[in-house]
Amino acid sequence: MTHYTSYPVPKHVVDKVGNDWVKLNNIVANGAYKPTEWVPGSYIHSVKNPDYYDAKDVKIDDVYYYVLEDQTASLNRYRAGEFDIMTDLPTDQYQWIQSNLPGQSHVKPFLGVYYYVMNQTKPPLNNKNIREALSLAVNREVIGPDVLGTGELPAYGWLPPGIANFDGTPYHPSWEELSYDDRVAKAKKLMEDAGYSDANPLKLQLKYNTNDNHKRIAVAIAAMWKPIHVEVELFNSETRVHYDALEQADFQVGRAGWLLDYNDPDNMLQLLETGNGNNYGRYSNPQYDALVKEERNTLDLKARSVIMHKAEAIAMDDFATLPIYFYVSKNVVSPKVHGFVDNAQDIHRTRYLSMTP
DSSP states (O other): OSSGGGGGGOOOHHHHHGGGGGGGTTOOOSSSEEEEEETTTTTEEEEEOSSSSSGGGOOOOEEEEESSSSSHHHHHHHHHSSSSSEEOOEEEEEHHHHHHSSOOEEEEEEEEEEEEEEOTTTTTTSHHHHHHHHHHHHHHHHHHIIIIIOOOEEESSSSTTTTTOOOOOOOOGGGGGGGGHHHHHHHHHHHHHTTTTSSSSSSEEEEESSOOHHHHHHHHHHHHHHGGGGEEEEEEEEEHHHHHHHTTTOSSEEEEEEOOSSSHHHHHHHGGGOOTOOOOOOOOOOHHHHHHHHHHHHOOHHHHHHHHHHHHHHHHHOOOOOEEEEEEEEEEEEETTEEEOTTTTTTOOGGGOOEEE
């Protein structure tokens, strides 16, 4: 119930103006700030709400929330003093930030997973062996330290480390013990058994939303897939268009990511349930669905943890999706900002921050 989808809305305004209750002229704010200006694709401006119950202790009078896809441009504006906090950073600049802006980068473990979805509604990705080959050929160990440079943890399972209400034992597939060369050899054989070769490669389109880091990862993974007879066409689009395509199953392989709405494994497991709107790859396994339903009705946490382990193993053994890494939060915070505390859910309410002039 602490998730924002359960926040109260003003019924009297909704009854009066319907969906227009969210427009600036109608919106009612009961939090520390209320929005006063919205420039789509640019920024939202919010000001301190004088009717907030603890307004006297809210230290910052107004906030501009900017939206930028170009992280290098964002970093330049931060360096120029235009921004006080960045909620992401260009990873190729991470070492520079460490050296030149000491103490200002905040890279910490974060509850979420970066993954690729594979469209299982039609060939060739409805073939488990093809999905297995694609997963085996991704060298997760180099993504965090080398491709991104910020130390993201390789993801072989679905449930992030440190997640609550779980015994914490990570899923490890049997093939994780193989050397990367052996994984590639196994993946190549799976592809050849399916009829693919250098003369007849599998041609896949990989879609991602426009972002320097997403592109960097996509280029790296396309190179990893080439030795197993896979030719990749990269296709990028702005975020809304990208996720519309995923929702409409208009893709073969697509980049996705999930940050937990609430700190419980169920929030991850539901993403692979049959019929779930966020199950972009359309994975479906009745045994998996039954286990997820069972864990929701199990109050004993130890017993529930066992059930969730079983569900995760089934989905990962089916190669239901292709997890790549577990997120780290990546913030850059000006020394002028006080009260910014790193946490696993990466929640930083402006209401608790203050600024040095």
